[in-house]
Amino acid sequence: MIQIKQVNKSFGSVQVLKNIDLEVPESHVFALIGPSGAGKSTLIRSINALESIQTGEIIVDGISVHEKKTNINQLRSDIGFVFQSFNLYPHLTAVENVSIAPVQVKKVPKDQAEEKAKKLLTSLGLGEKFGSYPSQLSGGQQQRVAIARALAMDPKVMLFDEPTSALDPEMIKEVLDAMRSLASTGMTMVVVTHEMGFAREICNQIVFMADGAIVEVAPPEQFFTHPKTERAKDFLSKVLNH
């Protein structure tokens, strides 16, 4: 579903992505983990062209993302993106946040889009919050609205860029639960996360990045019990033993 081939990117003299190769098959859930500054966010943001790349190619559902001829708006409507800081639209209600892209981009009739938005919000436990503005919602509720907003476009792929990092601890679970049930529907997902428990439980593959490169790719059991590289061992010893 997602193919990343020999991708490189630099900010000035700093190379933030080094020869990245990765293939995410359909209905698989991949976790991107690693120390901060490893390039995880840059990589996931380049999958829907929020970041440009200098060399290499990223293909989503058969379409080359960074090709000039690609209709990027159409491609992006097939890729759901969930941000660390939610980025909900503060001037719109929950239902409007979820329905605006289907109405404006896919030209779905407004009442139909809002009907669907309400269904999505209800399925994410936000049945009481249709008319609420983001400022009236907790962080966990806002992030679930953001997930509903991404799902409203019927994406083929969902990308999550540290979806729980800005949340208070007691709200992390409700967001992870939402992602867990999404994964169980067979959605293809790539998740940048620091939630090792979640990565271990839900993901098919762990992608460990450090210093702009992919260091290790392994199924969770293998990665967490027998990491192959020193870099991964070192990282795990720091995040697991505290």
Next chain:
Amino acid sequence: MGSAWDVIPQNIGLLMDGLWLTLQLSACALVVSIPIGILLGLLRISRNRILSFLAVSYVEFVRGVPLLVLLFWIYFVLGKWLKLGPFLSGVMGLGLFSAAFIAEIVRAGIQAVPRGQMEAARSSGMSYVQAMRFIVLPQAMRKVLPPMASQFITLIKDSSLVSVISVVDLTLVAKNLVSTSFRSLEVWSFVAIMYFCITFFLSQVIRAFERRYRVSE
């Protein structure tokens, strides 16, 4: 013997005509300046260097020229050439002048909207124009309501300058009235209060808007 203030009720028709013209002129100038100002503000932040250079040049030039000189220039040069007449020259002069200030206000407002808003909108498949129109601009406009309000109030007050290009607005009516009745104190006091009433009313309306929008902040 009547009172010195009788000059006001005796000429109330004239004064109201002047007031009405001031309101028309300000409203027309506002209608001209808002779209031009928003467009200039958008061009100013555009990634196209030529467009943003043109917008910056316009804003810098117009802000650097006194409104009075701009009005003379439009009336005596452009107006003669395009046969605009005093009223349209006044509308153009005030509108183009005000647009430069609105452009700066709009630019600041757009830049005050967090980048993540544009990113979220674009990542859902919206085009740049859609994202601006539905997501960024509505938020920017709310942020700029207070400076925009003071710009509108300035515009109404600046409109008194069009009296120099023979637009018979409230100020010119007053000036004519003073020169025939010699009642400076009465006439100018009355006119000052009229201007104050309009601008005060406008600032109250805008304050009401701000209160309404605060819910969704």
